[in-house]
Amino acid sequence: MQKPTIHDIARELNVTFSTVARALNDHPAISIATKEAVRETAKRLGYRQNKLASSLRSGRSNIIGILVPSLDVTFFSSVVHGIENVMNENGYNILLYQSNESFKQESKGIETFLQARVDGIISSISAETTKDEFYAEIIKKGVPLLLFDRVLENLPVPSVTIDDYKGGFIATEHLIKKGYRQIVHITSEQKLKIFAERFRGYVDALKQYGIPFREELVFRGKVSLEFGRQCIHELLQQRIAFDAVFSMEDYTALGAIQELMAAGISVPEQVGVIGFANEAFGAYITPTLSTMDQQTVRMGREAAQLFLKLLKKKNFYEAAPEKIVLEPLLMARQSTNR
Amino acid sequence: MQKPTIHDIARELNVTFSTVARALNDHPAISIATKEAVRETAKRLGYRQNKLASSLRSGRSNIIGILVPSLDVTFFSSVVHGIENVMNENGYNILLYQSNESFKQESKGIETFLQARVDGIISSISAETTKDEFYAEIIKKGVPLLLFDRVLENLPVPSVTIDDYKGGFIATEHLIKKGYRQIVHITSEQKLKIFAERFRGYVDALKQYGIPFREELVFRGKVSLEFGRQCIHELLQQRIAFDAVFSMEDYTALGAIQELMAAGISVPEQVGVIGFANEAFGAYITPTLSTMDQQTVRMGREAAQLFLKLLKKKNFYEAAPEKIVLEPLLMARQSTNR
DNA sequence: ATGAAAGCGCTAACAC
DNA sequence: GTGTTAGCGCTTTCAT
Numbered sequence: 001m002q003k004p005t006i007h008d009i010a011r012e013l014n015v016t017f018s019t020v021a022r023a024l025n026d027h028p029a030i031s032i033a034t035k036e037a038v039r040e041t042a043k044r045l046g047y048r049q050n051k052l053a054s055s056l057r058s059g060r061s062n063i064i065g066i067l068v069p070s071l072d073v074t075f076f077s078s079v080v081h082g083i084e085n086v087m088n089e090n091g092y093n094i095l096l097y098q099s100n101e102s103f104k105q106e107s108k109g110i111e112t113f114l115q116a117r118v119d120g121i122i123s124s125i126s127a128e129t130t131k132d133e134f135y136a137e138i139i140k141k142g143v144p145l146l147l148f149d150r151v152l153e154n155l156p157v158p159s160v161t162i163d164d165y166k167g168g169f170i171a172t173e174h175l176i177k178k179g180y181r182q183i184v185h186i187t188s189e190q191k192l193k194i195f196a197e198r199f200r201g202y203v204d205a206l207k208q209y210g211i212p213f214r215e216e217l218v219f220r221g222k223v224s225l226e227f228g229r230q231c232i233h234e235l236l237q238q239r240i241a242f243d244a245v246f247s248m249e250d251y252t253a254l255g256a257i258q259e260l261m262a263a264g265i266s267v268p269e270q271v272g273v274i275g276f277a278n279e280a281f282g283a284y285i286t287p288t289l290s291t292m293d294q295q296t297v298r299m300g301r302e303a304a305q306l307f308l309k310l311l312k313k314k315n316f317y318e319a320a321p322e323k324i325v326l327e328p329l330l331m332a333r334q335s336t337n338r
Numbered sequence: 339m340q341k342p343t344i345h346d347i348a349r350e351l352n353v354t355f356s357t358v359a360r361a362l363n364d365h366p367a368i369s370i371a372t373k374e375a376v377r378e379t380a381k382r383l384g385y386r387q388n389k390l391a392s393s394l395r396s397g398r399s400n401i402i403g404i405l406v407p408s409l410d411v412t413f414f415s416s417v418v419h420g421i422e423n424v425m426n427e428n429g430y431n432i433l434l435y436q437s438n439e440s441f442k443q444e445s446k447g448i449e450t451f452l453q454a455r456v457d458g459i460i461s462s463i464s465a466e467t468t469k470d471e472f473y474a475e476i477i478k479k480g481v482p483l484l485l486f487d488r489v490l491e492n493l494p495v496p497s498v499t500i501d502d503y504k505g506g507f508i509a510t511e512h513l514i515k516k517g518y519r520q521i522v523h524i525t526s527e528q529k530l531k532i533f534a535e536r537f538r539g540y541v542d543a544l545k546q547y548g549i550p551f552r553e554e555l556v557f558r559g560k561v562s563l564e565f566g567r568q569c570i571h572e573l574l575q576q577r578i579a580f581d582a583v584f585s586m587e588d589y590t591a592l593g594a595i596q597e598l599m600a601a602g603i604s605v606p607e608q609v610g611v612i613g614f615a616n617e618a619f620g621a622y623i624t625p626t627l628s629t630m631d632q633q634t635v636r637m638g639r640e641a642a643q644l645f646l647k648l649l650k651k652k653n654f655y656e657a658a659p660e661k662i663v664l665e666p667l668l669m670a671r672q673s674t675n676r
Numbered sequence: 677a678t679g680a681a682a683g684c685g686c687t688a689a690c691a692c
Numbered sequence: 693g694t695g696t697t698a699g700c701g702c703t704t705t706c707a708t
Contacts, residue, residue: 005701016679021702029677051453052394053701057684061390063433063454070419072635074618077415081408084436093450095401096434098422112431115389116401137384254622280412281619284592297410343685354695359686367693391685395700 004045012041024049055117064307065095065113067106067123069150074279075296076124079148082300083122090308092119103128110134120144120311122303125152127190144316148303149294150192156317158310160303160324164194167292167328168201171246171274174290176209178336180244180272184217186231186256187248195248198276202246216240223248228255236263243271244336250275250282250291257289257335272336278329287334295326302326342383350379362387393455402645403433403451405444405461407488412617413634414462417486420638421460428646430457441466448472458482458649460641463490465528482654486641487632488530494655496648498641498662502532505630505666506539509584509612512628514547516674518582518610522555524569524594525586533586536614540584554578561586566593574601581609582674588613588620588629595627595673610674616667625672633664640664 006024010017015034023030023038041047055061064087068076084094095116097109106126113121121143123135132152138145139157147159175183185202188195199218206213217240221227228247232255235242247253253275257267267273267287275282275291282289302324310316344362348355353372361368361376379385393399402425406414422432433454435447444464451459459481461473470490476483477495486498513521523540526533537556544551555578559565566585570593573580585591591613595605605611605625613620613629620627640662648654 007701017702018680018704019678021704022678025703031677034677048449048452050394050455050701052390052399052455053684054703055684056388056390056394056686057701057703059684059703066434071409071415071422072419074412074415077409077412077419080434081410081415081436084409084434085438088435093454094434096404096418096422096432097426098419100423111386114386116431117388117390280617281622284619284623286624345685355685356687356696357694359688360694363687369693372693388685391700392687393700394702395685395687397687397700 003050004047005050006047008045009038009041009047012045013037059117061117061119062091063093063095063116063118065097065109065116065118065121065123067097067099067109067113067121069099069101069124069126071096071098075149075277075294078296079124079300079303082297083304086301086304086308090304092308099126099129101127107134110138114138114141114143118143120146120307120316122146122148122307124148124150126150127192130191139317142315142317144307144311146303146307146310148299150194153193156321158306158321158323160299160306160326161194162294162299162326162328164197164328165201165204167276167294168198168246169205170201170328170330171198171276171292172202172205173209174330174332175244175246175272175274175336176205176211178244178268178272178338180336181211182214182217182242183211183244183246184219184231184235184242185246185248186219186221186228186252188223189220190223198248217242223252225251225255225258228252228257229259230255232256232259232263245271245273247273247275250277250279250289253289253291253335254281254285257285257287268335268338272338274336276328278331282331282333287337290333290336291331293329293331295329299326341388342380342385343388344385346383347376347379347385350383351375397455399455399457400429401431401433401454401456403435403447403454403456403459403461405435405437405447405451405459407437407439407462407464409434409436413487413615413632416634417462417638417641420635421642424639424642424646428642430646437464439465445472448476452476452479452481456481458484458645458654460484460486460645462486462488465530468529477655480654482645482649484641484645484648486637488532491531494659496644496659496661498637498644498664499532500632500637500664500666502535502666503539503542505614505632506536506584507543508539508666508668509536509614509630510540510543511547512668512670513582513584513610513612513674514543514549516582516606516610516676518674519549520552520555520580521549521582521584522557522569522573522580523584523586524557524559524566524590526561527558528561536586555580561590563589563593563596566590566595567597568593570594570597570601583609583611585611585613588615588617588627591627591629591673592619592623595623595625606672606674606676610676612674614666616669620669620671625675628671628674629669631667631669633667637664
């Protein structure tokens with residue numbers, strides 16, 4: 001029989017399909033005997049509930065949409081890993097969408113989720129996203145939304161982020177405490193809050209330790225190994241003195257290290273370098289890379305758990321949105337250890 | 339209005355809901371004027387098609403289930419990245435499930451997909467999976483299935499893999515050509531074909547170059563950095579002579595390098611090391627790690643494209659299953675360059 | 677403890 | 693070119 005339904009089971013047992021439906025859903029008013037008969041027959045026929053029909057009728061799909069920039073970025077795949085595990089343990093499934101940093105793709109993703117009647121959306125915005133129109137629409141419609149890592153500030157939604165300001169501050173402070181004074185900062189040209197905050201932490205740490213901020217030590221460009229090399233190249237070419245680099249991200253920090261070593265400058269003796277993200281390679285390169293850990297798996301789990309907690313309330317948006325802020329962890333390694 | 343339906347649009351325009359349905363689906367028999375009116379009203383009301391209803395009725399969900407061991411493994415997140423992008427371009431969405439290398443989780447994933455009435459399943463089996471019962475059931479039911487990387491040999495389904503035998507052969511041959519002769523092989527205790535094949539390639543390369551196979555040079559254990567260290571530790575302790583290591587995977591190779599260097603043995607001068615997978619860190623460590631690239635993104639795209647091609651046929655399983663085998667690419671770097 | 681009946685929002689075959 | 697009708701496979705309310 002091709003795809004048996006509750007009607008098929010009902011026919012076999014000479015009961016109505018609603019009895020079968022109740023039995024399968026373990027309804028208290030159904031006798032044990034009936035339940036067992038139904039379950040046995042269901043198994044024998046190879047019955048499988050049709051979630052489409054169930055969801056359509058009940059209005060709950062048990063599906064959560066997850067929207068991330070790209071699974072090719074370790075940070076995001078790691079967070080999704082955590083979210084999926086927790087959601088799965090709690091009976092939810094994941095519909096996955098990648099924006100590839102495009103605003104247009106991002107809106108398509110949201111649209112897809114809405115059409116699929118997901119029970120909620122967990123998202124980290126694309127680098128292109130500045131307007132919050134469609135996210136605001138989601139909220140107005142009452143669709144549960146949670147943002148992580150890259151959030152839209154003005155949106156009254158729960159979120160899980162790390163304290164990027166603090167991360168920037170700690171990274172810079174670490175360099176200062178190690179005796180570095182002329183600290184370069186490489187940041188992203190992308191208008192993402194996370195990078196602006198790291199930058200702000202850098203500026204404030206300098207201020208707190210009485211080190212003058214110098215605009216010529218700040219570089220803005222693409223998040224890439226290549227850009228890291230380029231920054232060092234320019235610094236050297238223009239003979240700008242510096243003794244440390246705080247990069248907003250690890251690959252860029254790696255590029256900086258490579259270019260420094262290529263120029264015969266020793267790390268960490270002459271120039272200290274610290275990154276951000278704690279990518280896997282950082283612990284294995286020479287010198288090992290100091291960086292800020294973002295607690296990715298924890299972020300995924302926290303995001304999922306907060307989301308589930310809120311989902312249990314009658315109204316997802318009833319209270320002031322809860323914002324979980326994780327602490328970035330300093331991973332002090334060789335590249336700053338002089 | 340909370341979630342307008344085609345009936346709401348129909349009421350506004352004084353037409354029947356089926357006219358609206360046709361207009362929205364761009365049915366040729368509907369006048370331009372009506373279509374425009376419908377589209378305008380749909381937009382005004384914030385109408386969004388209910389895919390659950392559409393899928394239930396039409397029997398097609400436009401959802402593909404993707405089952406992988408873990409998104410925390412770069413290889414898999416990268417392949418999923420590729421698959422999602424291609425599927426997305428073709429109007430399909432992704433339901434994601436991680437088995438976390440557990441057979442039980444894997445069957446739950448398949449069950450979930452079947453209940454969700456996915457249009458097909460793309461999977462890479464867990465390390466625990468040896469029986470193909472439930473996969474066989476999928477096929478019997480006619481649900482499109484494609485396996486990638488980790489496949490079940492006897493299953494008549496399309497697949498995309500890399501030639502692990504060839505990879506093992508090339509890696510070993512590379513070491514031999516570089517003058518290494520006493521080649522250790524670190525493999526996995528897991529009963530996965532991919533590792534058995536790499537091992538077979540190793541054995542055959544030795545044979546072809548007239549180098550005797552020695553069982554004491556083969557280690558079986560957990561895929562981990564730690565196990566790599568452990569193997570070297572044992573070799574040194576037992577004073578077994580060796581001058582090269584071919585590890586089934588990069589992290590294990592890294593562990594080997596670390597332990598070698600800790601013991602004052604230089605890589606690649608005294609001992610050459612080659613891994614497998616081309617993890618990101620390999621290009622950045624010292625010495626840079628020679629390895630076999632698995633063409634992950636390409637694998638994802640090929641898998642998705644083959645799947646889509648087959649989906650277009652009347653019967654997914656009509657012809658003999660197409661098996662795409664990608665060539666592993668030798669990435670010769672410093673760790674074997676003497 | 678079980679049955680009857682309505683309907684979730686859509687597709688599609690058949691009318692006219 | 694548009695309307696009518698019949699479900700897809702379930703959940704759920706109201707009966708009995």
